[in-house]
Amino acid sequence: MSESAVSVYEAIRRRRDVRAEFSGEVIPDDVLMRILDAAHRAPSVGNTQPWDFVVVRKPETLGTFAAHVADARVNFAKSLPEDRRETFDPIKIEGITESGTGIVVTYDPSRGGPNILGRHTVDDTGLFSAVLAIQNLWLAAVAEDIGIGWVSFYDEAYLTELMNIPAPVRPIAWLCIGKVTEFQQVPDLERFGWKQRRPLADAVHFETY
Amino acid sequence: MSESAVSVYEAIRRRRDVRAEFSGEVIPDDVLMRILDAAHRAPSVGNTQPWDFVVVRKPETLGTFAAHVADARVNFAKSLPEDRRETFDPIKIEGITESGTGIVVTYDPSRGGPNILGRHTVDDTGLFSAVLAIQNLWLAAVAEDIGIGWVSFYDEAYLTELMNIPAPVRPIAWLCIGKVTEFQQVPDLERFGWKQRRPLADAVHFETY
Numbered sequence: 001m002s003e004s005a006v007s008v009y010e011a012i013r014r015r016r017d018v019r020a021e022f023s024g025e026v027i028p029d030d031v032l033m034r035i036l037d038a039a040h041r042a043p044s045v046g047n048t049q050p051w052d053f054v055v056v057r058k059p060e061t062l063g064t065f066a067a068h069v070a071d072a073r074v075n076f077a078k079s080l081p082e083d084r085r086e087t088f089d090p091i092k093i094e095g096i097t098e099s100g101t102g103i104v105v106t107y108d109p110s111r112g113g114p115n116i117l118g119r120h121t122v123d124d125t126g127l128f129s130a131v132l133a134i135q136n137l138w139l140a141a142v143a144e145d146i147g148i149g150w151v152s153f154y155d156e157a158y159l160t161e162l163m164n165i166p167a168p169v170r171p172i173a174w175l176c177i178g179k180v181t182e183f184q185q186v187p188d189l190e191r192f193g194w195k196q197r198r199p200l201a202d203a204v205h206f207e208t209y
Numbered sequence: 210m211s212e213s214a215v216s217v218y219e220a221i222r223r224r225r226d227v228r229a230e231f232s233g234e235v236i237p238d239d240v241l242m243r244i245l246d247a248a249h250r251a252p253s254v255g256n257t258q259p260w261d262f263v264v265v266r267k268p269e270t271l272g273t274f275a276a277h278v279a280d281a282r283v284n285f286a287k288s289l290p291e292d293r294r295e296t297f298d299p300i301k302i303e304g305i306t307e308s309g310t311g312i313v314v315t316y317d318p319s320r321g322g323p324n325i326l327g328r329h330t331v332d333d334t335g336l337f338s339a340v341l342a343i344q345n346l347w348l349a350a351v352a353e354d355i356g357i358g359w360v361s362f363y364d365e366a367y368l369t370e371l372m373n374i375p376a377p378v379r380p381i382a383w384l385c386i387g388k389v390t391e392f393q394q395v396p397d398l399e400r401f402g403w404k405q406r407r408p409l410a411d412a413v414h415f416e417t418y
Binding site: 003004005006007008009011012013015017033034036037038040041042043045046047048049051052053054055056057058061072075076079080081084088091093104106112115117118119120121122124125127128131132134135136138139140142143150152153154155156163164165166169172173187189190194195196197198200203204205206207208209 | 222257258262263270288315327333341345352361363405
């Protein structure tokens, strides 16, 4: 199958954080590698490319991580005031087993040695580089009609151990990736009344904040 | 002018971190707003959209910031071993005045209140959301034949004050944005022998890190 011609703007508009719409059909390897190649072409501070991608497909691992996330969900629900707990209740927060594939994105702050061009003033730019790779990955996936769902209901130390990640490398995201039945038109958190979007005009300032 | 049809994959391949290729022609307002709209459609933890964009065009402000960055450059050069200093010397690190427009991207950790869906376990996901917006912005710009150069040679407290940014909001990037004469085929840091790229195969792992 050849590369998708979906435009940047179209992919940005269609992109959703997918939870309930994974079809269960596992993403083919050639498409997966094309999407990872797109991620790997992201910009990075000092050209360090400090990211790695762990592709997870073993059902036992997916099930183990899903159980951990279910616990984190319970803890969050308990922390909410009652009205917010009721709004949260029907919202699905992950599609770990349904998507069939997880991608754990990691950040290695030691890559590139001690003198990193551009990181001496703003150290976070290393971490930011790995996040830029995630958005490349996400848009390439949408262009291929593949859904991504970013899961953040987990304890970082737990995921570090589960993935056998050596210090000082950090896991920064678990991404569910898989074929979808559809992309929702409206983000889940808006559809379920959790949080409405903000107008662009509120976000743009001129000359100073 | 209508929206660009450049594909996601094409934009990801063409994208460069632009320093020397700004043509001096300032980006038109309609294109700028289309690019900012693309940024604003990024995913965000708990749908918080914690980013803001400060568009800077006043020549005095651009000049003041460029002078600050020049100082930071000197400090970095001084910190380098001699051979690396010689490699660094010809590398241009910013196009602040040449691009004619700066966009300061900020992150507001307080947006969305105390109970943010998805940030209770991994607090950094707030910050990550603002970075995802930057990559949307970057790819939309490339699709419009507009260059972006991310400047990180600055002191965060200095930029906070220059932009009049109130606590707890943080500036996370200064992006130079403007028309370009060309996009380089090979990243600057590779062309100048600073750092070569890593093969994709090294970055992809299966089941565990």
